[in-house]
Amino acid sequence: MTPFGQENPIEDGMRTQVAESWHRSAAAGVSVDEVEAPITLTSDLLRDHREAHPLAQVFPLLDDVLGQAARDCDAIMAVSDASAQLLWVSGNPQALRRAERIGFVEGANWDERLAGTNAPGMALTLDAPVNVVGSEHFRSSVQRWSCAASPIHDPNTGELLGVLDITGGEEIVVPQTMAMVRAAARMAETELGMRKLAASTMPPEPRRTSGLRVGVECLGRNDALVTVDDGGGHRSTLRLSPRHSEIVLLLASAPRGLSGDELAVLLYEEDLPVSTLRAELNRLRNLLGEELLASRPYRLVAEIAGDWVAVEARLAAGDVAGAMRRYRGPLLPRSTAPGVIRLRDAVATSLRRSLIGSGVADLMSSWTRSSWGSDDYEMWTAQRAAVGPGSPLLPLIQGQIERLDRELG
Incomplete structure (x- = not known):
């Protein structure tokens, strides 16, 4: 049976995502002989951090559903924050005692760069559901365990909040485990969304056409992905052609706008008729909307967020x-x-x-x-x-x- 219903690895080989995690673990200096994961939240800090964390609202629900399943099958359920710090660990008492020997306890940090290859750490790094089976773990002390984990996101902003994990022995290495973990993670996101909706008792503010927010994703992509949010709850996503992607990137990088001549110099390797640029801009305006793409100078009339700008901001902050x-x-x-x-x-x-x-x-x-x-x-x-x-x-x-x-x- 394929572990957790994932793709079949080459016999006697190692899955690519696991191999890459081993490289990250080794490069970070993790030793295969380290027994326990480090504690990064002491009991007093853990309590405060846990109470303030958004997932505190849904942990009782997760514990009632997945935690009970873990207790019934000699396994453990864990919930971490976005830094891989374990905030809640519950499950079968015997399994919990065994897990203490490898540092799988509340307050411990299971980032793969601190604890080696493991499902919660990989799920955070990849922002995707993953499993790690037995000997795929980087540290020898963890190789008797298997685990499946899925990220949990804020349903409104998409922010990564943490990871839901189930850890146990050979009995959990079945496709149903991953399906159950993913379903529980989606249930938590739905519950968070419903709670936010219920808490919003104030009447909605009038729609403002000047409240447009635009997200532009161009890193590692040949065609830009543009998300337009009108500030009133309506959001749409467009995948642009290569040429329109170039125009949007250039305009997003020039808040004050660009003249037709300036844009043409930045856009074309050779001199082309002005009519060529105007035609491209007209087609782009039809896609984005008249209120978003203005002229004289050409500019995006919105609050712009670009993925490359986020990289530059992080570098500026060190x-x-x-x-x-x-x-x-x-x-x-x-x-x-x-x-x-x-x-x-x-x-x-x-x-x-x-x-x-x-x-x-x-x-x-x-x-x-x-x-x-x-x-x-x-x-x-x-x-x-x-x-x-x-x-x-x-x-x-x-x-x-x-x-x-x-x-x-």
């Missing part, structure tokens, strides 16, 4: 890890528009310099294991210096440097 988590790849990677190339290089260069300057091996590893960073010689050499002579990743890093030496001559 949060290199947060910037790397949000960087899904180069801006519109196939675009040859001069203005897009300039923006793409600026974001990538800033992040790359910050990664090298951080001296943090696991962050550099995330870059070199990506499609855009696999041939980054300087990053590989910086990663070699950061991991130290005793790292299990050193042979892999040295092999990649030698490959690039051969290819670059």
Whole structure:
């Protein structure tokens, strides 16, 4: 039977997402021989953090449904925050006592970069439901356990709130386990949404056409994803053509707007008739709406949020890890528009310099294991210096440097 109903791995091999988690764990310095996960919330801090956390509203419901199922089958249910700190752990008493030996307790942090490969940590890193079965765990002390976890999001904002996990022995390695965990996570999100709706007793404010909010996603995408929120509860999402994606990115990066000539210089590699740009803008206006795309100068009349702007903001705040988590790849990677190339290089260069300057091996590893960073010689050499002579990743890093030496001559 395929564990938890997931895809079949190659026999005697390792699933790609598990292998990548092992790399992140090793790069972060986790030892396979470490027995317990670290405690990052002492009992007094845990109590306050738990009471203030949004998932406190739905934990009784989760415990009644999934927690009871865990108690019935010698397993454990756990709920973490978005930092992988376990806020609630409940289940079969015998299983709980066994779990204490590996540090699977309230207040412990199961981020994969602290505790090695595990389902709650991977679910947070990937923002997706995952399972980890037995020997797929990075630390030897955890390999007698299996676990399935699913993220829980704020139903209104989409913010990642935490993870719901069920952990046990071989008896939970069945497809129904993952289905049950995912269903319980969705139930929690639905309950949060209903509670917010019930708490909203004030009459709605009048609709304002000037309250438009636009989210633009261009990182790692060849076509931009644009979400328009009118501020009154109506939201729509559009996937734009490559050319319209370039225009929206350039306008989103120029709050004061651009003249037709300025936009043309940034958009086209060669001189083209003014009518070509006007035609593109008219088609884009028909998609976005007259009130959103204004002219003289051309500009987006809305509050703009861009995924690349979030990366730049994290870098400005010194949060290199947060910037790397949000960087899904180069801006519109196939675009040859001069203005897009300039923006793409600026974001990538800033992040790359910050990664090298951080001296943090696991962050550099995330870059070199990506499609855009696999041939980054300087990053590989910086990663070699950061991991130290005793790292299990050193042979892999040295092999990649030698490959690039051969290819670059």
